[in-house]
Amino acid sequence: MSKILAIRLMRLVVTVIVVSFVTFVGTNVLPGDPVNALIPIDAQQDREFVEQIREEWGLNDPMIVRYGRWLGNAVQGDLGRSLVTGQPVTDEITHRLPITLELMAVAVGFSLLIAVPLGAFTGYREGRRSDRLISGLAQAGLSLPVFVTGLILIYVFALRLHWFPAVGWNRLSDGLGPNLKSVALPALSLAVTEIAVYTRVLRSDVIATLKEDYILSARAKGLTDRFILFRHGLRPSLLTLVTVVGLNIGFLIGGSLVIEYLFAIPGLGKRLFSAIQQRDFMMVQAITVLITVFYVIVNTITDLVYMVVDPRIRRTS
Amino acid sequence: MSSPSSVTAVGGSATEEEPSASSVGRVSRVLRAFAKMPWLTKLCCLWLMVVILAAALADLIPGLADPNYQGFVFGNGNTNEGPTASHWLGTDNVSRDILARLIYGARVSLIFAFSLAAVGIIVGGTLGSIAGYFRGLLETFLMALVDTWLSFPALIGLVFITTMLGMRNLVVLVLVGAMFIWPSYTRIARATALSVSGQAFVTAARAIGTSRKRILVREIFPNVLPALLAYSLVGLPVLIILESTLSFLGLGVEIPTASWGGMINQARQDLLINIWPAVWPAVTLFMTVYSFNNLADWVRKQAAARSAAI
Numbered sequence: 001m002s003k004i005l006a007i008r009l010m011r012l013v014v015t016v017i018v019v020s021f022v023t024f025v026g027t028n029v030l031p032g033d034p035v036n037a038l039i040p041i042d043a044q045q046d047r048e049f050v051e052q053i054r055e056e057w058g059l060n061d062p063m064i065v066r067y068g069r070w071l072g073n074a075v076q077g078d079l080g081r082s083l084v085t086g087q088p089v090t091d092e093i094t095h096r097l098p099i100t101l102e103l104m105a106v107a108v109g110f111s112l113l114i115a116v117p118l119g120a121f122t123g124y125r126e127g128r129r130s131d132r133l134i135s136g137l138a139q140a141g142l143s144l145p146v147f148v149t150g151l152i153l154i155y156v157f158a159l160r161l162h163w164f165p166a167v168g169w170n171r172l173s174d175g176l177g178p179n180l181k182s183v184a185l186p187a188l189s190l191a192v193t194e195i196a197v198y199t200r201v202l203r204s205d206v207i208a209t210l211k212e213d214y215i216l217s218a219r220a221k222g223l224t225d226r227f228i229l230f231r232h233g234l235r236p237s238l239l240t241l242v243t244v245v246g247l248n249i250g251f252l253i254g255g256s257l258v259i260e261y262l263f264a265i266p267g268l269g270k271r272l273f274s275a276i277q278q279r280d281f282m283m284v285q286a287i288t289v290l291i292t293v294f295y296v297i298v299n300t301i302t303d304l305v306y307m308v309v310d311p312r313i314r315r316t317s
Numbered sequence: 318m319s320s321p322s323s324v325t326a327v328g329g330s331a332t333e334e335e336p337s338a339s340s341v342g343r344v345s346r347v348l349r350a351f352a353k354m355p356w357l358t359k360l361c362c363l364w365l366m367v368v369i370l371a372a373a374l375a376d377l378i379p380g381l382a383d384p385n386y387q388g389f390v391f392g393n394g395n396t397n398e399g400p401t402a403s404h405w406l407g408t409d410n411v412s413r414d415i416l417a418r419l420i421y422g423a424r425v426s427l428i429f430a431f432s433l434a435a436v437g438i439i440v441g442g443t444l445g446s447i448a449g450y451f452r453g454l455l456e457t458f459l460m461a462l463v464d465t466w467l468s469f470p471a472l473i474g475l476v477f478i479t480t481m482l483g484m485r486n487l488v489v490l491v492l493v494g495a496m497f498i499w500p501s502y503t504r505i506a507r508a509t510a511l512s513v514s515g516q517a518f519v520t521a522a523r524a525i526g527t528s529r530k531r532i533l534v535r536e537i538f539p540n541v542l543p544a545l546l547a548y549s550l551v552g553l554p555v556l557i558i559l560e561s562t563l564s565f566l567g568l569g570v571e572i573p574t575a576s577w578g579g580m581i582n583q584a585r586q587d588l589l590i591n592i593w594p595a596v597w598p599a600v601t602l603f604m605t606v607y608s609f610n611n612l613a614d615w616v617r618k619q620a621a622a623r624s625a626a627i
Contacts, residue, residue, distance in 0.1 A: 011464075018465050026477065139614065143607035145558045147565045148599045151581065155588050254472030258562055272473065273566075276480045288473060296468045 004307070008300045012293075017071070019292045020285065024067045027281040057083075070285070079286040084278050089286045092271065097290075099169060100267035103259070104252050106187040108245060111194035116241070118195070119202025120234050124225075126207050135203065141196035146255045150189035150262045157185060167264040186263045190255050194248065201244045205237035239306060246302025250295055350619075358615045361608035368605055372423040382414035384421040384575045397591040409580070409594040410587050418575035419601050425569070425576045426605070428487060429494065430556035434549040436495045441502020442545050446537050448503070449510025451529070460507065463500040471497040472562070479568045487570055490563070494556075501552075502545060509544040510537050550616060554609035561602055577602045 054060050058069065073080065079089040118138075122131040158166035164185050170178035209215065210233050218228050257269035264270070268287055275283035351362065375381065382404065398408040406415040448456040478493050479485055513519065514537065522532050563569040564578030572579060577598040584595035 015465050015468050019469055022469075023477075026481070139610055140603075140607060143554065143603055143610050145561055145565075145578075145602065145606070147562060147578070148581070148603065151585055151588075151595065151599070155592070159589055250470045253470045257472060257476070258566065261566060273476065276477055284477065288477070291473060292469055295470060299468070 005304070008303065012296050012300055015296050016289065016293055020071065020074070020289045021067060023285050023288045024070065025063065027284060028063050074286075074289070080282040082275075082280055082283050084275075084280045084283075089282055092283070093268065093286060093290065096266060096268045096271050099171070099265060100256055100260070100269060102172070102183060103186055103190070103256055103265065103267060104249075106183050107190035107194060107252065107256075110187060111191045111198055112241075112245070114191070115195045115198035115202060116234075116238075119199045119237075119241075120206055120229060122199065123203040123206025123210065123237075124229050124233070126203075131203075134199070138196040138199045141192050142200075144192060146189055146193060146258050147262055149192045150186070150259055153185045153189055154262075169263075169265045169267075182265075186259045186265060189259055189262075190252060193255070194252070197248060198241060198244065202237055202241055205240045206233055209233050209237050242305055243302055246298050249298045253291055253295065354615060358611055361611045364604055364608045365612070368423050368601075369427060371420045372427050375420045375424060378420070381420065382417040384413060384417040397587070397594070399593070406597050407593055409584065410591065415580075415594055415597050418580055419577070419597060421575040422577045422580060422598065423601070423605075425487060425564075425574065426557050426560050426602075429490060429560040430553045432491045433494045433498045433556050434552055436491070437498045437502035437552065438542070438545045438549055440495070440499045441504075442506045442538065442541055444499070445503040445506020445508075446510045446533060446541050449507040449541075450514050450533050450537050456507070459503065463503050466497075466500040467504075472559070475559075475563060476566065476568055479563065485568065485571050490560070490570065494559070498556075502548065505544060505548050506541050509541045513537055513540045516540075547613075547616060547620065550609070550613040554606040554613070557602070557606055557609070 058066060061069075070080065077090065079093070081088055082092065085092075118134055122134045125131040154166050157163045164181055168182060170182045172179045206229075210229075215228060215232055218232050223232075253269075256267065257273065259265070260267045260270040261273060268290075272284065272287040272291075274280075275287065351359065354362065371378070397410055398404055398412070400407050404414050404416065406419070409415055409418070444459060448459045474497055475493060478496075479490070482489060482493070519532060519536050522536050527535075560569060561576070561578030561581075564576040565582045567579075567582060569576050569578055580598040581595050581602075584591075584598075588595060
């Protein structure tokens with residue numbers, strides 16, 4: 001077990017280094033000079049001034065030296081200063097990260113709340129009319145792009161019914177009510193796809209589980225269908241669900257970028273978007289690495305949870 | 318583009334017992350498969366045919382308006398028109414014909430999706446087959462690369478590169494997308510190649526002295542292909558959503574080129590004034606993605622039923 005953990009940790013470190021390096025190279029190779037982000041356009045003609053700024057920010061050093069310096073600082077928790085605002089990047093990230101995390105957590109929580117009963121039910125009623133209806137709806141939900149779902153929700157619940165704000169964000173410090181109101185529509189937009197994915201996965205898993213011998217023996221003992229479904233059928237299937245939730249985090253991150261753009265939410269995704277447009281390379285680098293680290297950590301944890309909970313995998317690996 | 322033929326290929330792999338079927342036999346097999354479909358899947362197939370044909374023949378459709386023509390003259394009020402005889406689906410907020418933009422937008426979506434699927438099959442199929450058959454250090458290295466690559470959220474990377482490049486025509490988009498499409502195909506190809514390599518016919522080919530290169534080309538790759546085709550059918554709707562999302566973010570093909578996501582993005586400012594310029598592309602997008610998903614599900618069910626029968 002500890003050996004597996006060590007291997008996974010090593011892979012995590014390697015991935016982070018590779019991704020940060022690729023991003024770094026990317027920002028340097030692709031067109032767009034970071035100096036343009038640093039100084040106003042009229043000052044860019046002044047060669048001497050430009051050189052001075054380049055020297056000051058260390059932009060004249062070879063790329064590998066700059067990367068080494070960045071990595072050395074990053075390990076110590078210093079991700080540099082924004083090229084646009086001059087503020088430490090970490091400050092802005094800690095300010096915005098909670099918003100994105102809340103959005104994603106509410107979306108996943110809500111999805112599980114809906115998808116677990118739906119998946120168990122449709123798996124139990126395989127082939128019946130109710131299963132066909134719900135599975136059909138899940139397929140439709142899977143076919144809705146996140147931004148279309150978001151627009152529909154904005155149109156109906158914000159523009160027409162005025163139940164929720166169409167754009168913007170209220171922090172938790174502004175009170176729970178306003179906060180929940182501003183998270184509702186964005187999280188729901190993200191959740192529609194997730195519900196569809198989770199339901200389908202859980203359904204097919206439950207169907208397979210219900211064909212196992214121990215279900216038959218539970219039935220022979222005279223246990224009720226409901227007891228069998230939830231205690232014997234659902235529990236092993238939840239494992240797969242955990243993995244899928246973990247694997248889907250990548251999709252959720254991309255989705256929250258789109259949703260933050262659509263709902264004008266000042267989260268990490270929206271900041272990344274504007275940082276890319278402003279050529280604020282420090283910010284881009286930091287956020288990209290953070291997202292990758294998050295993604296890889298979630299996947300690692302998912303795998304480990306899977307191993308801990310399911311003794312069969314623990315023994316064979 | 319080659320959707321009918323890729324569908325043919327998937328359907329074709331369904332009945333492997335007649336590999337050298339004539340094209341007539343192939344067509345009749347597709348028709349037979351079509352007849353077996355549930356009505357909803359049939360509808361989906363028909364819709365996809367309509368979209369693909371319209372996109373392919375857009376320039377030849379008589380009477381179709383120029384998608385970028387703005388009939389707007391100040392004060393004459395033909396922006397945000399409802400359906401008329403000359404504009405079947407009405408006009409958008411700068412008085413362009415919505416139907417024409419839908420059809421030309423389909424072209425962007427389909428070319429993007431099919432090209433990337435082709436890139437995935439060719440590049441991923443080759444790399445994965447080589448890794449799965451030759452094994453060794455190359456495989457270890459390649460798979461480590463694939464794993465690392467897959468841990469990078471693709472949408473972030475796409476947004477990053479497309480913004481930095483500044484120039485965004487369809488070719489550039491496909492090339493950038495190609496950077497992110499090959500790892501998943503490589504993974505599937507390698508897994509399939511691994512299991513194929515263990516089959517008796519590969520051992521037999523080796524026993525009669527076939528070179529490893531020839532085995533790779535003649536035995537491994539043809540057997541990896543069906544798995545990749547099935548996967549690409551599942552991947553097509555994802556790619557269409559990806560293209561529309563990029564366009565929606567303003568990072569797809571440059572305006573004024575029509576794209577479904579771009580149309581929705583442009584129309585979303587005026588939802589309360591005129592919702593139709595957003596509704597039509599959204600519905601078209603949804604129906605197309607749904608049709609691909611539905612068809613892919615049907616193909617998967619057929620394959621599962623077949624393997625269960627064996």
